[in-house]
Amino acid sequence: MSKQIQVVGAAILNDQNQILATQRADARVLGQQWEFPGGKIKAGETPEQALTRELEEEFSVQAQVGPAVGPTFKHEYDFGTVNLTVYYVRLASEDLRLMAHGKVVWCEQTQLGKLDWAATDRQIAELIGQEDLTQLSI
Numbered sequence: 001m002s003k004q005i006q007v008v009g010a011a012i013l014n015d016q017n018q019i020l021a022t023q024r025a026d027a028r029v030l031g032q033q034w035e036f037p038g039g040k041i042k043a044g045e046t047p048e049q050a051l052t053r054e055l056e057e058e059f060s061v062q063a064q065v066g067p068a069v070g071p072t073f074k075h076e077y078d079f080g081t082v083n084l085t086v087y088y089v090r091l092a093s094e095d096l097r098l099m100a101h102g103k104v105v106w107c108e109q110t111q112l113g114k115l116d117w118a119a120t121d122r123q124i125a126e127l128i129g130q131e132d133l134t135q136l137s138i
């Protein structure tokens with residue numbers, strides 16, 4: 001069985017309910033594909049704790065973690081199987097310091113499908129596209 005990698009991601013919403021998509025500064029892992037900010041869950045962390053830690057590390061910002069976008073999605077890469085759960089998130093501030101990303105974009109919900117998402121993320125982006133974001137409580 002391939003190495004199992006537990007990963008959390010954030011579907012960060014701003015005041016206009018646009019969603020933040022990110023590209024890595026280091027393109028070695030997933031090339032130039034788009035993903036949700038986040039990272040691997042460390043031993044002893046809940047997914048929510050891992051996500052707030054990652055967002056603090058990546059953007060130097062405080063995050064409020066809301067409901068999961070959907071189930072956990074698996075994708076097998078040559079380096080292992082990524083198990084990705086994405087949560088809706090709102091930030092204390094939209095003033096983001098980019099510490100780990102090459103590029104970020106605030107994307108309209110209707111435009112999410114146009115980005116070249118990493119394989120694990122594509123279905124999650126589709127689910128977000130179908131959600132009534134005005135009904136989310138975070």
Ligand SMILES: Nc1nc2c([nH]c(=O)n2[C@H]2C[C@H](O)[C@@H](COP(=O)(O)OP(=O)(O)OP(=O)(O)O)O2)c(=O)[nH]1
Nearest residue numbers: 007009029035036037038039040082084118120121
């Ligand atoms: N952050 C993130 N990683 C993703 C997504 N989709 C996806 O397949 N991945 C993969 C890429 C990596 O193999 C893994 C997450 O690793 P990472 O490099 O972001 O995590 P990390 O900050 O904890 O990494 P590390 O350098 O500390 O080991 O999951 C996604 O939407 N967001």
